[in-house]
Amino acid sequence: MRWKPWTKRALAAAAACLLLPLGLGSSPGAAAAAPPTAASCGSGDHGLLQDLQKKHSEAGREPLHFTDIQFLSRSTGRAAGTGFILGTSDAGCRWQTIYEGPWQFGQIDFTDNVHGWALASLPSKPAPVLLRTADGGSHWKGVYTGKLHFERIQFLSAKTGFGYTATGAYRTDNGGNGWMKVPTPANTRYSVFNDTKNGYALTVEPGQGYRIYQTRDGGRSWAAKLKVKAASTAGGQIYSKDDQVWAILYGGSGMSQVSYSLYGSTDQGSHWKRVIAQDTAGGGPAPGSGKAAVSSGPAQPGGHPGNMQLYGKETAILAGGSPAGGMVSIGVTYDGGNTWKNIKPSVNGFDARISFVNAKTGWMAVTSATKASIYSTQDGGATWSRKFAFREALQP
Secondary structure (H helix, E strand, O other): OOOOHHHHHHHHHHHHOOOOOOOOOOOOOOOOOOOOOHHHOOOOOOOOOHHHHHHHOOOOOOOOOEEEEEEOOOOOEEEEEEEEEEEEOOOOOOOEEEEEEEEEEEEEEEOOOOOEEEEEEEOOEEEEEEEEEOOOOOOOEEOOOOOOOOOEEEEOOOOOEEEEOOOOEEEEOOOOOOOEEEOOOOOEEEEEEOOOOOEEEEEEEOOOEEEEEEEOOOOOOOEEEEEEEOOOOOOEEEEEEOOEEEEEEEEEEEOOEEEEEEEEEOOOOOOOEEEEEEOEOOOEOOOOOOOOOEOOOOOOOOOEEEEEEEEOOOEEEEEEEEOOOOEEEEEEEOOOOOOOEEOOOOEEOOOEEEEEOOOOOEEEEEOOOOOOEEEEEOOOOOOOEEEEEOHHHHOO
16 A cells, blocks of 8 residues: 555654554554543553454464563553554553554564564464564555565664574665675574674584674674583574673573573673573573573573563663463663572563663563563562453463
């Protein structure tokens, strides 16, 4: 569908005010939900997605659930899931439907309140495709990527961003109309960039372990920053922001347990600390050696690491979920990994994603199908307040 120029301007103006309590907008054909009363603030499903919830409650179908969450400020955020995107402009007191339709969202990435990107799939075609929106998420348009199939996306602006495959990285400088391959070291399994010049890559060396590399020239050259011995190299994740760099390195897994190590640096990888070293009976020893700040991560027993959020010079927050314990939680350091605290689990679920706007204020989307909920914290995860929950999550 092609939009007339005046329609584009109108959409941009409306999206600039996106997530006002009564004016979020929805997908074409979706009935606007009645605004919730003050009494319903922060409780239940706010009367949203009733038909979609009913369809997903049918025999043989997975319950409606969340897959990602992103907050742009203390008040404004979005949560995406299986055929929908919800939004709030008052810190979760009220929610509205932004999108309802066929797209099954895996990841959302908004650079502002108007421009956003997503990886999503259709029920008939499970392979994820890249989408973009210019009206806050009500309408989505496919982005041509040729034979590239991205597993992650990371956008720095409405024009510049990165798409990551299982083994490589690609960059666009024109809003996705063209992609250029970013050179990465051999056997790269994960990469991330702070900007178009500075980035990091995780590589595996079968039978030896992991290495972390850094580039300062957009991938033209790479320098080794960390070498970690590991008997099993199942991959990992890297998170970086300003001078902070954090690497989650997986060992083995089994019996619903995961072994992993978390390494952190506050000086762009020049010096590292082994912060978490979680050995498990099902997964064996954690990668690496030497003393760690703690011997287990958030959510136990056998907790699985989720995504991370970095703030300031020394604050890092890690989500975690325990299928064996049926709980999700977070762990945090405020001193660059010298000390680490796993917050006592208090939220039901198996897996979760977090989005923090500062070291204390954050959001957690429980992505477990039967416990799909959204929680907020104002004290760094010491306490959580549920702001949204689908019906299955409210059942004992």
